[in-house]
Amino acid sequence: MKFKAKCLSLPLTLALLGAALAACRLQMPREPVKKQGFHMGTIISQEVYGESADKAADEVMKEIARLEAEMTVTKPGSEIERLNQMAGRGTVKLGPDSFYVLKTAVRYGEMSGGSFDVTVGPLVKTWGFFTGKARVPAPDEIRRLLSLVDYRDILLDEKKLLAGLAREGQAVDLGGIAKGYAGDVAVGIYKRHGIKSACLNIGGNVVALGSKPDGSPWRIGIQDPRGEKGSYVGVVKVVDKAVVTSGDYERFIEPEKGGKRYHHILDPATGYPADSGLISATIIADSSIEADALSTSVFILGLDKGMKLIESLNGVEAVLVTKDKKVYITGGLKESFTASGEKKGYEYIEKG
Amino acid sequence: MIKLHRIVLLALLVSQAMVLSFIETFIPNPVPIPGFKLGLANIVTMLVIFFFGFGDAVLVVVVRCALSAILFGGPVVFIFSLAGGILSTVVMSVLYYRMREMLSIIGISMAGAVAHNAGQLVAAVVLMGTLSVFSYLPVLLIAGLVTGFITGVCSRQLSKAFQKWRRSEGQNREK
Amino acid sequence: MSILKKGDLLLAAAIALIALAVSWSFKVFGNGDTARIAVIKQKGRVIRRIDLDRVTGSETFELKGDYPQLIQVEKGRIRVAEAGCPDQVCVETGWLTKRGDAAVCVPNGTIIEIEGEKSEVDDATY
Incomplete structure (x- = not known):
């Protein structure tokens, strides 16, 4: 019996040690910290993983309020x-x-x-x-x-x-650019807190930091410009990218109920809402300010000039939707874009 | 069996169990459920219950879990495998010592595998603080029956071999 | 079957039966994974939680604030029926039915969402 007690003491110590270690590890939340807030005239939502996720998310929210x-x-x-x-x-x-x-x-x-x-x-x-x-x-x-x-x-x-x-x-x-800048600032804050995985959405401007905690890319849905909210024309998988969309559907005015709609992206050449043939322009780029400015630019420039601008830039990809329901996708998205609007009459065309 | 002899044997069995767990990682998981494993290490646990007793079986399980947590996993893995390991050891021991007439080794093994999965699930509920993982319970129960059957067949063959070896060992000593 | 005793089969049958019973009870009573809970938040505070699957009939109630909103709840769905805000985005969002669906009113600072993750995407650009 004496022997047995001795024999058990070793594994028991090990077990206690393991439990103590476990307790430390468990403090690290494996569930993301999720925060929502209203700033810059829109809704901001964050999904942040990591030890100081809570602190980082609070700081990001404060910083966005300051920038606003x-x-x-x-x-x-x-x-x-x-x-x-x-x-x-x-x-x-x-x-x-x-x-x-x-x-x-x-x-x-x-x-x-x-x-x-x-x-x-x-x-x-x-x-x-x-x-x-x-x-x-x-x-x-x-x-x-x-x-x-x-x-x-x-x-x-x-x-x-x-x-x-x-x-x-x-x-x-x-x-057309401040929200984009806020996204870049937020990424800086996340990194300073040692966060490796986060997804920030500032009124439709998505900034994905790293990949998801399990190592898979973030799947970002691109709003179907003619579908109900939360339906997508496609899904793009990204790691460390900003995904920003400009469209004619998100914010508009309707002076007479049921009458003509005027969306909010004005063409500096005409003074009226841009009417370039595009109804949605999504830009995927490394920096959020770049994606924000480019999505507006391309939306106003239209398909041909917009594509030319994108192709002249390094590391910038785009998904452009025209009035006649054609979806143009740049070559760099070949692997990461999944179409999801075929049944709704969208036609997908790869460019460049 | 003298003490030293026993310790050496138990240590060997622990290492066997770890090797089996390691080999198991090479078998592709046919079902995309976290925690779904063949549970080959359970074979060793059964042998220890049969030939050494409950106390030693617990010892072997704790040492195995601690060692593999230190070598391959982490504290979370440790808690998971310990919860499953201890529960299955308890269940198999009770069945073996109380209901041996009614159950074969394979039946005991199936009960042990099911208990192992249930134990892990309970650990998951406690660790994650959510009851939603309980929806895995039916699948894990059935999975335990299947894996328990497979490991049970192995245990049956091995325990035959072990018995034979021990008999010859005894004869050797008498000489 | 020579390698199995009668008790083995009984045991296996009992466990299989338990598994069936458990999965059946999940279907009948539901569990955390399939429930649709609508959460109504205003200025960051949770105002109300509604289990949409347990709603009977139709209920409407008002959310006060700078721009009052009229919320309508029916079995399995919830929407903003009317709103005093200028942009009407929340009203146009329509019925929320799936986990992850959300209607947001920026002027009134309210979020109505059905708890849970959207399965097909992690986030969306619009």
Whole structure:
């Protein structure tokens, strides 16, 4: 009997050791931390895995709220509001975030030949999207405001972080790029917390960090532009990518109930909602600000010019849907894109 | 059997069990259910119950689980395999010592495999804090019957061989 | 069968029977994996949880806030029937029926979703 007691002591110690180790390990949540919040005029949801997921998710939410306060035109006292107020009268000092976003916006203005132009501010304001008092402006009013739209009138002083607008009445609206920037900032925060797996959705802008915890890629559904919410034209598998869509279906105004719909992406060339033949443009890229700016650019440019722009860039893929229900997919997505709208009449075409 | 002899034999059996667990990882899982395994190590547990007794069987199971957790898995794996291992050892021992007349080795093995799966499931419920994994229970019960039958057939052959060997061992010693 | 005793067969039959009974009870009573629980959240707080499969008849109730919303619940589905908000996105979302479905009202800060994961995708771009 004595022998037995001795013999049992070793495995018992081992068992206790194992249990202690297990207790430590179990504190690490294997379930993701999920947080939702309302910022930047939309819903933000996070799914974060890892030890400090909770902390990281909270910090991301706070940071997005901060960026919103800095960059939203309609927020009184925001840096961009001050920039617009000083239009034609001088420059204002910007924080590094706003300055970077504005600088990047100018770069995409050049790249898209002016199709992406953040100085559409006066037009956006007159159309009144998201205000509840939307209306279709008179043609001569649009013509007058169009003359104020020109990204080349954005003046930037990189050293002093000063920015200005050349002419009075001009206004910047970062709606097409600020959410994208917030996505990149969030990825930085996740990484700083040692997070290896997270998925962030800022009003449809998806940013996937790493892969899922089991090593498989994130499966991101691309909204069917003519289907009900939550139905997809296809699913794309991504690791460490941003997936951003611009479409004519998500936000629009309907001045007369049941009448013509006007979506919110204005073409800086016409002053009216872009009518390029595309009804949805999804961009998959490494950086979220790039994907955001490009999805808007391509949506306005249309299929041919848009495809050319994408093909001129490295590491950028796209899924473009035209009015006649054709879905164009860039060659780099051959392996990762799964069509799911054949039954709904979509036709899939691989490009490049 | 002298003490040293017994310790050496038990140690050998532990290593056998670990080798069997290792070999098992090469057999592709036909069913995509986490925790669905053939449970070859159960063969060793049965032999120890038959020839050494309940106490030694528990010992072998604990040492095996601890060692494989340290070598291959982690604490979570340890808890899972321990929960399954101990429960199946208890069930098989009770059946073996109380109901040997009614059950064959294969029957005991099936009961042990089912108990093993049930134990793991309970561990999963406790660790994950969700009852939803219980939906696996029916599948795991049936799976236990199948795997238990297979390992039971193995145990039956092995215990015959073991018996023969022990008899000859005894004769040798008498000489 | 010579290698099996009668008791073995009885034991196997008993276990198989238990397995059947358990799987049948899941079908009848449901379990966490198939239940459809609608969760209504406002400004981050859970206001109500409704087991959609246990709803009988039709119920409507109001969600107060900056833009009041009228929520309608029926067996197996829930929707925003009317809303005072300008964009009406939540109303146009229509009935929610599947796990993972959600209707969001940004102006009112509300989320109505059916708990659980969507199986076919992890997230969606729109």
